[in-house]
Amino acid sequence: MNENNLNNERNDGPSAGTPFSALADLRVNAPPGFTDRVVRSLMTAHKAPRRWGWPTGWSWVAPALAGAAVAVLATLFFTGNGPFRGNAMDTVVVQFEFHAPHAEQVELVGDFTAWQSGHILLVGPDESGHWTARIKLPAGRHEYLFLVDGREWVTDPHATARRPDGFGNLNSVINL
Numbered sequence: 001m002n003e004n005n006l007n008n009e010r011n012d013g014p015s016a017g018t019p020f021s022a023l024a025d026l027r028v029n030a031p032p033g034f035t036d037r038v039v040r041s042l043m044t045a046h047k048a049p050r051r052w053g054w055p056t057g058w059s060w061v062a063p064a065l066a067g068a069a070v071a072v073l074a075t076l077f078f079t080g081n082g083p084f085r086g087n088a089m090d091t092v093v094v095q096f097e098f099h100a101p102h103a104e105q106v107e108l109v110g111d112f113t114a115w116q117s118g119h120i121l122l123v124g125p126d127e128s129g130h131w132t133a134r135i136k137l138p139a140g141r142h143e144y145l146f147l148v149d150g151r152e153w154v155t156d157p158h159a160t161a162r163r164p165d166g167f168g169n170l171n172s173v174i175n176l
Helices: 003-011 019-026 034-045 061-079
Strands: 091-099 106-110 130-138 141-148 152-154 161-164 170-175
Touching: 091 141, 106 130
Parallel strands: none
Antiparallel strands: 091 130, 106 141, 141 152, 141 170, 161 170
């Protein structure tokens, strides 16, 4: 078949006499083997090399940290330790009292404040030198100390239980 026959066949088809029939005369044939090369390149373009094993670079850090955080939070939640102790409805109102007639400030610091000062200031002193604070705590075991004038850590003399704090002192313990 020669070029004239191809053009005649195209012009006799369903598009003969339409605006597209003029385009048939402008057709340029692709070089030999062009179609095979395009099809081969398309078939191999989607085949990405597979990497098996531990990821390289830093791509593993974020998923590893997220997994570790989930494991820690799940452990704290299901063992009843940490900030998830008890039920939100299981709170107890506790009154703390400390005798320090010459103190200018007394704070209550414990595991319920993450051992940070500035959260619970006791009110006082009253005429007998007592400082008091009334707070809600979740049911469970809590350790605490009084911080007098921002520099002296004092164990509650009325606490029924004490535990070494690891720094040579004793923490007061309350079980609710």
